Amino acid sequence: MSNPQKNILVIRLSAMGDVAMTVPVLHALKEQHPELKISVLTRAFFKPFFRDLIGVEVVIADVKGKHKGVYGLYKLARTLNKKQFYVIADLHNVLRSKILKKFIRCKRFISIDKGRKEKKQLISGKLFEQLKTTHQRYADVFEALGYKIDLNKPKFPKKIELSDKLKKFMGNTELKPIAIAPFAAHEGKMYPIHLMKEVIQELTKDYHVLLFGGGAKEIDVLNEIENTNKNTVNLAGKLSLDEEMDVISNVDVMLSMDSGNAHIAAMLGVKVITIWGVTHPYAGFMPFNQPSDYALLPDREKFPLIPTSVFGNKYPEAYKNVAGTISPKQVVQKIKSII
Incomplete structure (x- = not known):
């Protein structure tokens, strides 16, 4: 016993x-x-x-x-x-x-x-x-409970050696891989999809972009992005969570909203750039072990009520697309600066 x-x-x-x-x-x-x-x-x-x-x-x-x-x-x-x-x-x-x-x-x-x-x-x-x-x-x-923990010296799992199946799904392995998860539970937390398409179009000139998401509507959007961009693969709905984690452990950076994918990548020791809308890192949900400048924030002078809620489920109608004040150029530059 x-x-x-x-x-x-x-x-x-x-x-x-x-x-x-x-x-x-x-x-x-x-x-x-x-x-x-x-x-x-x-x-x-x-x-x-x-x-x-x-x-x-x-x-x-x-x-x-x-x-x-x-x-x-x-x-x-x-x-x-x-x-x-x-x-x-x-x-x-x-x-x-x-x-x-x-x-x-x-x-x-x-x-x-x-x-x-x-x-x-x-x-x-x-x-x-x-x-x-x-x-x-x-x-x-x-x-x-009597067990003090120091979180300042974290250790992370090693990158997973990808199976032949996952290598086939990923496609082009000559370019550095970037994971992008453009969706969140609430619209106020999301980067406008037309701007995200600009980001992806620019990134695919130099990197291999892997798209993550879930749900039929999201998959349709990601399929359209995959079909209109080179060096882009939509993995949404095709892999188990275990397999998605295997792939994420091998990317150079994850671009995510304030959402679950950011925290999955962070727990695997991957660099995570987050785009924030009506929520804010000050509430305590910044991905683990990520520098504060990896969080891209909207213009709070224009939208002084940010954060409007902790989870992004409450916001004035005018705040729905606040993340759009972050330019695609800013996003691309941040990614390039840390790869």
């Missing part, structure tokens, strides 16, 4: 970017406290994120199936109780995780402080300064 004093349950069920942000923190935790046995409770789709973490077990929460509702969480807790967790690190801190913790037999749990008060002040304009990063908020939970 495992030593329950060394057994930690980490809860983070969603969303994609938030789950990806746990990875470098858990990597540091395991590196600096190798005696710990760590189990991560998350959704099945996110399991590949943790593939490089030795000694970290992924436990699947099927919150839309057998673990749905209060009774489903009770059944999940019965399974978890067999593992005898000494402490629980709740990095999600939502109603579902709060209910679950009531059913788990455990001596102690600590929940993340999401900084809601400071974030509310940020979007209301009462303050405009860098708040604690989400990565540090995760680390604070473990410190409260």
Whole structure:
């Protein structure tokens, strides 16, 4: 039987970017406290994120199936109780995780402080300064449990040797590869697609562009971009998450919105340039270990209410395309400057 004093349950069920942000923190935790046995409770789709973490077990929460509702969480807790967790690190801190913790037999749990008060002040304009990063908020939970983490000297997995299948998908390997993920959950976080097309057209003169996205509408847009540009491959909808991570680990840079793809690339140690719209890095969601100048920001003099929300889901109509104040030339120059 495992030593329950060394057994930690980490809860983070969603969303994609938030789950990806746990990875470098858990990597540091395991590196600096190798005696710990760590189990991560998350959704099945996110399991590949943790593939490089030795000694970290992924436990699947099927919150839309057998673990749905209060009774489903009770059944999940019965399974978890067999593992005898000494402490629980709740990095999600939502109603579902709060209910679950009531059913788990455990001596102690600590929940993340999401900084809601400071974030509310940020979007209301009462303050405009860098708040604690989400990565540090995760680390604070473990410190409260007695396991201090230093995030300043990160280690990342090695580039994955690509399979023949992925090499075939990628195509031209003579040019340096760039990954571009032009979409986000909310329109206010996106770079206008007509400007992104200008960026891609310019980049394909010197680089091999790999496009990422998901959903039928996004795939249609990316197919059109692929068909009208040389040295461009749309990978959306063609690969598993594991395979997408393999490809991303081999690119020279990822260009992304404030979205999950940025955090996936960052956890793999890839350089990430982000384009920001109505959200702002000050809220704490800058990709891990990226210099502040890798974040391209809209003109706040013209749009002083930025950030209008933490997640990009609320903004005045006039702010929908604020990212468009960043010129395609700025984007291209930034990419070229770091490759």
